Amino acid sequence: MRILILFLLLSSFADAQAPSKENAPRRDLSGVWGIQAARETSADDKQSPGGEIPPLTTWAKARYDLQKPGYGKRAAPGGNDPILQCDPMGFPRILYFPTPFEFAQISNRVLQMFERDHVVREIWTDGRALPADPDPLWYGYSTGQWVDDTTFVVDSTGYDDRTWLGAAGFPHSETMRLEERYQRMDRDTINFTLRIDDPQAYAKPWIALPRVLKLRPRAEIRQGYCVASEEQSFTKRIREPGALDTGAAPRK
Amino acid sequence: MKKFALLALLLSTAVLFAHHGNTAYDETARVRIKGTVTEFIWTNPHSQIYLDVKDSSGKVVNWGVETNSPGILTRAGWTRRSIKAGDEVTLILCPAKNGQPVAYIGSGDPGTKVIFADGRELDFTDKTIDKTAP
Numbered sequence: 585m586r587i588l589i590l591f592l593l594l595s596s597f598a599d600a601q602a603p604s605k606e607n608a609p610r611r612d613l614s615g616v617w618g619i620q621a622a623r624e625t626s627a628d629d630k631q632s633p634g635g636e637i638p639p640l641t642t643w644a645k646a647r648y649d650l651q652k653p654g655y656g657k658r659a660a661p662g663g664n665d666p667i668l669q670c671d672p673m674g675f676p677r678i679l680y681f682p683t684p685f686e687f688a689q690i691s692n693r694v695l696q697m698f699e700r701d702h703v704v705r706e707i708w709t710d711g712r713a714l715p716a717d718p719d720p721l722w723y724g725y726s727t728g729q730w731v732d733d734t735t736f737v738v739d740s741t742g743y744d745d746r747t748w749l750g751a752a753g754f755p756h757s758e759t760m761r762l763e764e765r766y767q768r769m770d771r772d773t774i775n776f777t778l779r780i781d782d783p784q785a786y787a788k789p790w791i792a793l794p795r796v797l798k799l800r801p802r803a804e805i806r807q808g809y810c811v812a813s814e815e816q817s818f819t820k821r822i823r824e825p826g827a828l829d830t831g832a833a834p835r836k
Numbered sequence: 837m838k839k840f841a842l843l844a845l846l847l848s849t850a851v852l853f854a855h856h857g858n859t860a861y862d863e864t865a866r867v868r869i870k871g872t873v874t875e876f877i878w879t880n881p882h883s884q885i886y887l888d889v890k891d892s893s894g895k896v897v898n899w900g901v902e903t904n905s906p907g908i909l910t911r912a913g914w915t916r917r918s919i920k921a922g923d924e925v926t927l928i929l930c931p932a933k934n935g936q937p938v939a940y941i942g943s944g945d946p947g948t949k950v951i952f953a954d955g956r957e958l959d960f961t962d963k964t965i966d967k968t969a970p
Contacts, residue, residue: 659859699907802964806907814879822900825936826860832935834862
């Protein structure tokens with residue numbers, strides 16, 4: 585009996601030493617990653633940083649009122665979410681979209697490759713500073729550095745202000761600054777945090793809900809282009825009939 | 837109690853993962869329809885299944901069913917040839933709230949699936965996630 589108990593104890597110890605408990609690779613984020621579902625605080629967190637949304641400035645409130653989302657407490661059919669006509673999703677929204685993305689590291693950049701629109705976001709690691717007055721870009725201008733052997737910090741700005749911070753329609757300005765921290769905890773795990781500083785839009789920094797990224801070695805990033813002509817056909821055949829105000833009940 | 841917990845889990849998961857960009861569907865419902873596939877469109881970000889369904893009066897209605905992107909479907913084990921015109925299928929789906937013959941099946945709403953005449957099923961579980969990993 586004692587031998588059996590000892591065997592079971594050793595077996596569970598062996599399980600605890602499974603490959604995912606290896607030491608975190610040093611200064612390496614390479615691989616395909618999937619964002620894990622988080623406890624979302626409200627419907628306004630869809631494809632969004634989540635966390636407590638700070639008070640909006642007058643400028644941001646005016647924009648927010650014009651944005652007609654498909655999700656959240658203001659949701660209604662027939663909205664104007666830019667992605668419904670294949671406009672770029674933008675960052676950080678694309679990071680929260682539930683498809684995997686890949687990190688690749690080259691000599692002067694870390695590349696973040698997303699499935700949606702096959703987007704490649706370049707994060708410069710050659711020590712350059714962020715530009716003082718960048719042209720607005722759909723995926724911003726980003727620099728990154730390792731602050732220790734397992735923590736990669738990305739600073740970015742210059743985001744085109746037509747993108748939304750999530751499906752509920754929260755706006756941002758072109759001068760939004762983001763600080764992302766990717767901390768490699770072990771082979772399979774990155775802890776991710778995000779801070780949004782955008783005084784033009786929010787009365788104080790927006791601290792995103794911390795998220796976990798898991799290594800997905802069996803997943804591949806597909807060429808997930810949103811093609812406007814295909815999306816228009818889909819809208820005509822399914823989205824618009826589904827949004828008609830018929831006053832009828834669902835078919836059972 | 838277990839049933840209630842499972843239902844609560846299903847509902848909360850649906851709220852977490854639904855991402856198909858409109859509020860048209862009744863995501864609390866799971867409705868079974870049976871018909872003959874007329875078209876399977878494998879496009880990003882919305883694949884689509886069209887099928888002829890006989891309503892209660894015997895009239896044939898063509899339904900349009902939204903589903904996931906080829907990326908999500910591929911990871912769930914589908915291919916562009918998984919469904920073809922002429923297939924007899926049963927769908928467990930979320931119908932449009934407004935009574936139109938449009939609906940959603942996909943990873944956003946657990947329990948939605950395709951069942952073929954021979955009993956084979958296609959669902960939306962990601963087969964590339966290693967369930968044995970901690």
